[in-house]
Amino acid sequence: MADLEPAVSRETEADPPPWFDVHMFVCTNRRPDGHRRGSCAARGSEPLRDYMKARAKEMGLGRLRVNSAGCLDRCEFGPVIVIYPEGVWYRAETREDIDEILTVHVRDKGRVRRLMLTEKDVPPGKG
Amino acid sequence: MADLEPAVSRETEADPPPWFDVHMFVCTNRRPDGHRRGSCAARGSEPLRDYMKARAKEMGLGRLRVNSAGCLDRCEFGPVIVIYPEGVWYRAETREDIDEILTVHVRDKGRVRRLMLTEKDVPPGKG
Secondary structure (H helix, E strand, O other): OHHHHHHHHHHHHHOOOOOOOOEEEOOOOOOOOOOOOOOOOOOOOOHHHHHHHHHHHHOOOOOOOEEOOOOOOHHHHHOEEEEOOEEEEEEEHHHHHHHHHHHHHHHEEEEEEEEEEEOOOOOOOOO | HHHHHHHHHHHOOOHOOOOEEEEEEEEOOOOOEEEEEEOOOOOOHHHHHHHHHHHHHHOOOOOOOEEOOOOOOOHOOOOOEEEEOOOOOEEEEHHHHHHHHHHHHHHOOOHHHHHOOOOOOOOOOOO
């Protein structure tokens, strides 16, 4: 049977196990005040990242990492977070939002629909 | 049939399509010179990130983004890159390494074994 599988599938099977089970990237790009697109840091992403790191550690969520990232290019919908490997994007504006993402998405493997970005959340000029 | 599927599977199916097909994170964390662990920026990751951004654009690789990231915590093996959604990690030290990753991994959906980090690449004290 294995011989019938496509090469790409075999490559994937041979990949090392995930280094982090949950890898969260919080945009902390900062643009000057008054910039047309705004920026996640100007919308408060840095303290939210710090809170998320601390809460995730307290909750003992396993092989999880919260990282800062440069501009994720969905600035208008920030503060923006993307979670891999599933590639789900959220907008988090408060500590309560962060708690809900950690509890519902990460711990319980569900989705926080009210905070999720979709394919309709397209920055102006990018459509 | 759909009723028999587990809840997590249904959640996944309902996720929005990937915003980026290939999302590459280059660690650009910089520690002071002489730090025990070193850092990816001290190992030259910033110009490699710039080169990767420019080359990916030239190659027309579609919905791909190259982002800077904070410390990915595999400093000893840097400059470190992680590619999602597949979660494959690479060490890239030269422009030729970047070209090979973009060509073989991203364009051809293969793997660059000689540059790939595996589960054996564990930072000292983290095993």
